[in-house]
Amino acid sequence: MAQARETRARLCAAHGWDEDAVELVPVLASGDKVLDRPLSEIGGKALWTKELDQWLGEGRIDLSVHSAKDVETIRPDVFHFPAFLPRADRRDCLVGAASLADIPHGAVVGTSAPRRAAQLLNLRPDCKVVTFRGNVATRLKKLAEGEADVTFLAAAGLERLDQTEAGTALGAEEWIPAAAQGVIAIECRADDARTTEWLAAIDHAPTRAELEAERALLAALGGTCHSPVAVICVLAGDTLTMRAALFSPCGAERIEGTVHFTIGELDAVRGLAADLLARAPAAIADHFRAGD
Numbered sequence: 001m002a003q004a005r006e007t008r009a010r011l012c013a014a015h016g017w018d019e020d021a022v023e024l025v026p027v028l029a030s031g032d033k034v035l036d037r038p039l040s041e042i043g044g045k046a047l048w049t050k051e052l053d054q055w056l057g058e059g060r061i062d063l064s065v066h067s068a069k070d071v072e073t074i075r076p077d078v079f080h081f082p083a084f085l086p087r088a089d090r091r092d093c094l095v096g097a098a099s100l101a102d103i104p105h106g107a108v109v110g111t112s113a114p115r116r117a118a119q120l121l122n123l124r125p126d127c128k129v130v131t132f133r134g135n136v137a138t139r140l141k142k143l144a145e146g147e148a149d150v151t152f153l154a155a156a157g158l159e160r161l162d163q164t165e166a167g168t169a170l171g172a173e174e175w176i177p178a179a180a181q182g183v184i185a186i187e188c189r190a191d192d193a194r195t196t197e198w199l200a201a202i203d204h205a206p207t208r209a210e211l212e213a214e215r216a217l218l219a220a221l222g223g224t225c226h227s228p229v230a231v232i233c234v235l236a237g238d239t240l241t242m243r244a245a246l247f248s249p250c251g252a253e254r255i256e257g258t259v260h261f262t263i264g265e266l267d268a269v270r271g272l273a274a275d276l277l278a279r280a281p282a283a284i285a286d287h288f289r290a291g292d
């Protein structure tokens with residue numbers, strides 16, 4: 001809802017509309033209903049899009065507001081994304097310890113993200129990972145109740161809920177975030193020219209450049225929400241720099257690569273994916289579907 005309010009504010013500002021010109025329709029996603037198992041076990045990212053897709057397809061809403069990182073790599077052709085909002089803080093925050101080094105030996109870490117679990121175990125094999133789902137408030141509550149010693153939450157999510165003091169943001173030199181993290185993606189029906197044009201006015205081109213590259217990497221790797229993959233792509237001037245790491249699920253193996261390219265040069269991204277997969281031991285490669 002915080003993301004939908006931000007979208008409405010930007011749309012109204014861009015077009016000079018009153019706030020009541022845009023109606024917010026809350027749609028509860030399956031991903032919010034099933035909270036006792038990791039997303040990757042119960043149906044993946046479609047759990048965030050299924051209900052919204054149905055409402056959008058039926059014309060009950062004109063646009064859907066997503067966290068870009070929750071959206072599947074391959075989407076139905078009948079929809080498209082005319083707008084990505086300016087990227088918020090893309091970093092993960094560590095909650096419950098001041099730094100990765102300060103996590104107590106043998107600590108219990110709550111997360112159900114394969115990337116966070118594998119990356120943490122790669123750096124801190126002494127830790128134990130337990131499943132931790134639910135929205136930001138639920139996860140902070142579970143932590144306070146002692147279900148885990150530490151957890152990770154996206155800085156963007158904490159920021160949107162005014163809870164930034166809850167954790168310490170981790171820099172890219174020590175911790176790589178998820179593809180598309182911190183980006184709000186707005187989707188509408190591809191044949192809806194009117195909404196497409198309204199949304200195009202609030203699209204942020206630099207964010208789109210990073211996002212398209214990060215999503216192209218996932219597509220080239222055949223990555224899903226089961227795949228422990230971390231990627232950061234940063235635009236500076238006309239050059240994008242992408243750094244990506246693949247992990248085996250329990251963190252024992254890690255391979256990494258970096259590539260520089262210009263906007264739209266997605267062959268460079270596909271080259272990085274091919275290089276990573278070529279170097280990947282089976283413990284990593286088994287979690288990707290190269291070539292799909």
Ligand SMILES: NCc1[nH]cc(CCC(=O)O)c1CC(=O)O
Pocket residue numbers: 067068069070152153154155156157180181182183184
């Ligand atoms: N379902 C997980 C999810 N999807 C989007 C965000 C917030 C960050 C973002 O918008 O990228 C979160 C919470 C988290 O990872 O801690």
